[in-house]
Amino acid sequence: MQYTDNTIKKLSKTQLINLLERPYTNSPDLGRLVKKVFTDIKMEGDKSLAYYTYLFDKIKLTHFTIEAAQKEAGLRTLDPGLKEAIQLAKKNIEKFHRSQILPSEKIEISDGLVCWREDRPIEKVGLYIPGGTAPLFSTVLMLGIPAQIAGCKQIVLCTPPDQNGEINPAILYAAQLTGIKSIYMIGGIQAIAAMTFGTESIPKVDKIFGPGNQYVTAAKQESMNYGIAIDMPAGPSELLIIADESAEPDFIAADLLSQAEHGSDSQVVLLSDNSKIIQKSLDALRKQLEVLPRRQIAEEALKNSHAILLKNIDECIRLSNDYAPEHLIMAIKNAKTKIKFISNAGSVFIGNYSCESAGDYASGTNHTLPTNGYARNYSGLSVESFTKKLTFQEISKEGMKQIGPAIELMAEAEQLMAHKNAVSIRLKS
Amino acid sequence: MQYTDNTIKKLSKTQLINLLERPYTNSPDLGRLVKKVFTDIKMEGDKSLAYYTYLFDKIKLTHFTIEAAQKEAGLRTLDPGLKEAIQLAKKNIEKFHRSQILPSEKIEISDGLVCWREDRPIEKVGLYIPGGTAPLFSTVLMLGIPAQIAGCKQIVLCTPPDQNGEINPAILYAAQLTGIKSIYMIGGIQAIAAMTFGTESIPKVDKIFGPGNQYVTAAKQESMNYGIAIDMPAGPSELLIIADESAEPDFIAADLLSQAEHGSDSQVVLLSDNSKIIQKSLDALRKQLEVLPRRQIAEEALKNSHAILLKNIDECIRLSNDYAPEHLIMAIKNAKTKIKFISNAGSVFIGNYSCESAGDYASGTNHTLPTNGYARNYSGLSVESFTKKLTFQEISKEGMKQIGPAIELMAEAEQLMAHKNAVSIRLKS
Numbered sequence: 001m002q003y004t005d006n007t008i009k010k011l012s013k014t015q016l017i018n019l020l021e022r023p024y025t026n027s028p029d030l031g032r033l034v035k036k037v038f039t040d041i042k043m044e045g046d047k048s049l050a051y052y053t054y055l056f057d058k059i060k061l062t063h064f065t066i067e068a069a070q071k072e073a074g075l076r077t078l079d080p081g082l083k084e085a086i087q088l089a090k091k092n093i094e095k096f097h098r099s100q101i102l103p104s105e106k107i108e109i110s111d112g113l114v115c116w117r118e119d120r121p122i123e124k125v126g127l128y129i130p131g132g133t134a135p136l137f138s139t140v141l142m143l144g145i146p147a148q149i150a151g152c153k154q155i156v157l158c159t160p161p162d163q164n165g166e167i168n169p170a171i172l173y174a175a176q177l178t179g180i181k182s183i184y185m186i187g188g189i190q191a192i193a194a195m196t197f198g199t200e201s202i203p204k205v206d207k208i209f210g211p212g213n214q215y216v217t218a219a220k221q222e223s224m225n226y227g228i229a230i231d232m233p234a235g236p237s238e239l240l241i242i243a244d245e246s247a248e249p250d251f252i253a254a255d256l257l258s259q260a261e262h263g264s265d266s267q268v269v270l271l272s273d274n275s276k277i278i279q280k281s282l283d284a285l286r287k288q289l290e291v292l293p294r295r296q297i298a299e300e301a302l303k304n305s306h307a308i309l310l311k312n313i314d315e316c317i318r319l320s321n322d323y324a325p326e327h328l329i330m331a332i333k334n335a336k337t338k339i340k341f342i343s344n345a346g347s348v349f350i351g352n353y354s355c356e357s358a359g360d361y362a363s364g365t366n367h368t369l370p371t372n373g374y375a376r377n378y379s380g381l382s383v384e385s386f387t388k389k390l391t392f393q394e395i396s397k398e399g400m401k402q403i404g405p406a407i408e409l410m411a412e413a414e415q416l417m418a419h420k421n422a423v424s425i426r427l428k429s
Numbered sequence: 430m431q432y433t434d435n436t437i438k439k440l441s442k443t444q445l446i447n448l449l450e451r452p453y454t455n456s457p458d459l460g461r462l463v464k465k466v467f468t469d470i471k472m473e474g475d476k477s478l479a480y481y482t483y484l485f486d487k488i489k490l491t492h493f494t495i496e497a498a499q500k501e502a503g504l505r506t507l508d509p510g511l512k513e514a515i516q517l518a519k520k521n522i523e524k525f526h527r528s529q530i531l532p533s534e535k536i537e538i539s540d541g542l543v544c545w546r547e548d549r550p551i552e553k554v555g556l557y558i559p560g561g562t563a564p565l566f567s568t569v570l571m572l573g574i575p576a577q578i579a580g581c582k583q584i585v586l587c588t589p590p591d592q593n594g595e596i597n598p599a600i601l602y603a604a605q606l607t608g609i610k611s612i613y614m615i616g617g618i619q620a621i622a623a624m625t626f627g628t629e630s631i632p633k634v635d636k637i638f639g640p641g642n643q644y645v646t647a648a649k650q651e652s653m654n655y656g657i658a659i660d661m662p663a664g665p666s667e668l669l670i671i672a673d674e675s676a677e678p679d680f681i682a683a684d685l686l687s688q689a690e691h692g693s694d695s696q697v698v699l700l701s702d703n704s705k706i707i708q709k710s711l712d713a714l715r716k717q718l719e720v721l722p723r724r725q726i727a728e729e730a731l732k733n734s735h736a737i738l739l740k741n742i743d744e745c746i747r748l749s750n751d752y753a754p755e756h757l758i759m760a761i762k763n764a765k766t767k768i769k770f771i772s773n774a775g776s777v778f779i780g781n782y783s784c785e786s787a788g789d790y791a792s793g794t795n796h797t798l799p800t801n802g803y804a805r806n807y808s809g810l811s812v813e814s815f816t817k818k819l820t821f822q823e824i825s826k827e828g829m830k831q832i833g834p835a836i837e838l839m840a841e842a843e844q845l846m847a848h849k850n851a852v853s854i855r856l857k858s
Contacts, residue, residue, distance in 0.1 A: 079838075079842075081838055082838050082839070082842050084835070085834070085835035085836075085838040085839050086839065088832065088835045089835060089839060092538045092539070092542075092832070095536065095538055096536055096538060096544045099534060099536045100546070102531055105528060107524065107525055107528045107793070109521045109524055109525060109792065109793045110521070113521075113792055113793070115525045115792060115793045115794050117529070117811075118768070120771075120772050120773070121772075122805065122806050123772065123773075123805065134843045134844040134845065135842070135843065136843060137839075137842070137843070138839060138843060170842055206805045206806040207806045224662075227801075227802060227803070227806075228806070229803075229806040229807060233653075248858070250854055250858075251851070251854060251855060251858075254847065254850050254851040254854045254855075255851050257847040257850070257851075258845070258847040258848045258850070258851040260847070261845060261846070261847040261848070262845075288847075288850065292846060292847055292850075293844075293846050294844075294845070294846065294847065298847065336823075339547070339821065342549075342819065343549050343550075343552065344549070344552075345819055346819070346820070347819065347820040347821075347822070348819055348820070348821045348822070349821075349822055349824075350821060350822065350823040351823055351824070351825075352855075353824045353825055353826050353828065353829045353855055354822050354823055354824040355824075355829075355851040355852060355855065356848075356851065357836050357840060357848040357849070357851045357852050358822065358824055358829070358832060358836060358852070359820075359822060360836075360840075360848060361835070361836045361839045361840065361848075362832050362835050362836050362839065363538060363542055363544060363822050363824065363832060364536070364538040364542070364544045364822070365544050365820040365822055366820065370817075372656075373656060374656070374658075375817070375819075376551065376552070376635045376656075376817075377551050377635040377636045377656075377657070377658040377817065378658060378817060379817040379818040379819075380818070380819075380820060382546075382818065384813075388799075388804070388805075388806065388807060388808040389808040389809070389811065390771065390774055390775070390776065390777055390804075390808075390809075391775070391776040391777070391788075391794040391795065391809060392768065392776070392777045392778075392779060393776070393777070393778055393779065393783050393787065393788060393792050393793070393794055394765075394779040394780055394783055395778075395780070395782045395783040395784075395787055395792065396780075396782055397782050399782065400782045400784075400787070403517065403521070403787065403791050403792060405514070406513070406514035406517045406518060406790070406791050407514075407786050407787060407789075407790045407791050409508075409510055409511050409514040410511070410514050410515065410518060410566075410567060410790045410791065411786060411789075411790065413508075413511050413564070413566070413599055414563045414564065414565060414566070414567060415563040415722070415723075416563065416687070416690060416691075416723075417690070417721060417722050417723065418683065418686040418687040418689070418690040418717075418721055418723065418727065419687045419690070419785075419786040419789060419790075420786070421683050421686070421687070421717065421721075422680070422683040422684050422686075422687040422784040422785065422786045423784060423786050423787070425679055425680060425683045426680060426683075426781075426782055426784065429677070429679075429680075
């Protein structure tokens with residue numbers, strides 16, 4: 001982790017932003033490969049799906065669903081303590097996400113003219129849960145719970161099987177808890193293509209959610225060319241901490257590492273007005289790093305990471321806003337008085353006991369958040385991500401009399417006479 | 430307009446959907462051209478902007494802003510009646526969009542654990558207003574008003590100048606009313622590229638809004654490769670009307686034409702359970718078409734358009750949901766009892782006096798809506814389109830004691846030990 005004392009070095013805003021440039025570069029151009037897989041799966045469906053699963057994942061699958069007996073056996077092996085933990089997380093996530101549904105209010109714009117909005121679920125949604133070394137069952141909760149609350153009619157979950165053609169029981173359990181019945185053992189580009197077009201086995205969906213590697217990211221982008229919506233652009237996870245003298249260096253170090261262990265392309269940033277806190281945090285970080293199982297990954301990530309001493313906390317907040325972090329920990333006293341100055345961040349953790357891990361798993365907020373600076377222009381996942389808002393209006397004859405003449409004038413000025421006539425014919429009647 | 434009596438023909442659901450296939454095909458691959466313009470404007474800024482404005486629009490511009498004197502002169506020529514009409518529209522649109530801001534509520538998930546969301550404006554937004562034959566000042570209102578209500582700090586408006594290097598005074602007036610100060614006379618791919626990268630004259634933005642032709646659409650898609658967000662995918666405008674015996678054929682005909690005059694690739698659909706209403710509407714349409722200034726365009730659009738007789742109104746609603754129209758007029762009695770069955774539509778107009786023109790201009794709802802079937806998975810524009818939601822959480826030591834053990838178990842099961850440690854170190858303290 002590189003240390004910059006900017007009270008001495010006095011880098012400009014632009015220089016600081018350049019210093020914090022993310023190590024992430026856009027996915028390599030996988031365009032040709034992705035297009036080939038999409039074309040094949042569109043044409044040949046399941047057959048092609050099996051072919052690519054063998055080609056990419058080295059697994060021979062004759063079917064993509066999990067048999068009931070296999071599922072039951074898997075669920076029986078799951079540790080009861082972990083089950084309870086997942087239940088608690090589910091309860092909290094559900095409580096927070098339920099609060100996101102707000103009643104629709106009818107607005108009387110003028111006499112005889114009422115407008116309002118109503119939410120409708122996106123009917124068919126696809127959830128992608130990556131495979132790899134760790135079974136990301138927490139992401140099943142983070143995608144499945146808002147989908148269920150939104151009332152999506154069809155929730156499809158795709159996740160790659162392990163080498164034995166099986167799915168981790170914790171994923172199965174999280175899916176069961178959130179009412180997801182359609183689980184398919186496919187991953188990668190081919191899973192996204194299958195949900196884009198539909199195959200004999202896999203249903204076509206309207207919107208695709210979930211994290212993934214560069215292949216999945218490129219495939220999600222390609223799906224948008226076929227009328228599919230996606231949750232948000234993807235990039236490696238990141239954390240920025242603003243700390244003052246009231247912060248706990250051990251906690252800061254633990255939080256920085258919890259982010260750094262995600263991947264070698266992760267980035268962590270520590271901003272402070274207090275050089276001792278920075279120094280102590282970096283010392284603690286070195287100690288904690290030594291015993292970390294994912295030490296190598298974290299070390300790589302720390303190479304791209306920075307601790308910066310600034311003049312005061314307001315400067316820290318300004319730089320954080322320019323960086324637009326996915327996660328922001330505010331380990332400062334009176335953090336609440338500073339909240340209103342936070343303009344760009346995915347999720348904000350206030351005080352010494354609000355660690356990112358809490359939001360990653362169990363506090364209630366969603367962990368699917370905008371990365372790579374997208375906190376400037378995207379929200380994290382919420383129930384709204386699984387719904388759309390329809391506008392409604394009801395105009396009476398009286399109401400039309402009041403706004404009709406204005407519409408006639410405006411339509412005529414835009415040279416759209418049939419627009420005008422639709423009003424004139426009503427005013428004349 | 431083709432007539433299908435499906436009570437006799439008995440087309441299946443799939444056959445009906447195929448019948449209603451939109452004439453719109455994806456933009457031709459403008460990829461190479463768009464990439465060239467983007468690269469040049471990124472490298473050469475204003476110089477390249479002037480070059481492409483001359484190349485594409487045949488206008489030599491030495492600067493891209495409007496001089497104050499020119500603006501004042503333009504505004505003086507504007508008809509006072511039209512000004513009043515625009516003011517009324519502004520008032521209504523503002524009233525409806527203001528109602529979209531809802532207070533944030535703090536949710537106590539459990540003792541010592543509070544989560545909530547807060548809205549923040551997207552700081553820099555770019556509004557694109559197309560040129561062409563008609564000055565789309567109504568779109569300035571539809572984009573500018575929610576941007577202003579959201580509190581966007583920098584609102585940039587780009588619109589191509591006419592052959593005299595001028596901008597229509599109605600556009601200037603609508604911009605003035607909505608507090609937009611940064612107006613630039615550029616259009617097409619080069620305008621979108623300029624807002625993507627920023628040039629000496631044009632500020633870089635975070636999100637780009639607004640309609641446009643195939644060049645603008647392709648450029649907006651390209652901007653997403655550079656971290657820019659866009660409002661929604663674009664396609665030609667469309668209208669579906671569900672009518673029963675209570676509908677007014679003259680009104681139906683006028684509404685169908687108001688949509689058909691938009692462009693030769695527009696599509697209109699009339700669904701009814703009453704053959705007489707369809708017949709009378711088609712008769713009225715032929716009569717009204719004869720005197721329409723944009724008759725040729727409307728006639729082209731009507732070639733892709735359909736009137737379909739179905740068994741009952743519920744069948745009409747089901748087919749409408751499958752089609753997912755941008756605009757839906759429900760000219761039926763007891764429309765309100767049917768609203769809950771509408772699952773996919775951009776904006777819904779209820780009863781004989783709620784014509785689409787009202788929503789296009791002045792009733793209060795936004796006219797920037799999902800087309801081409803995107804009403805399945807996108808909302809129309811709202812204040813939320815100009816904001817993002819940040820999540821916050823505050824956990825006390827006591828709160829951490831309650832959820833900490835669950836987080837530890839889950840993190841360990843996902844093999845993320847640093848995530849676990851961030852909790853353990855707090856529980857131990």
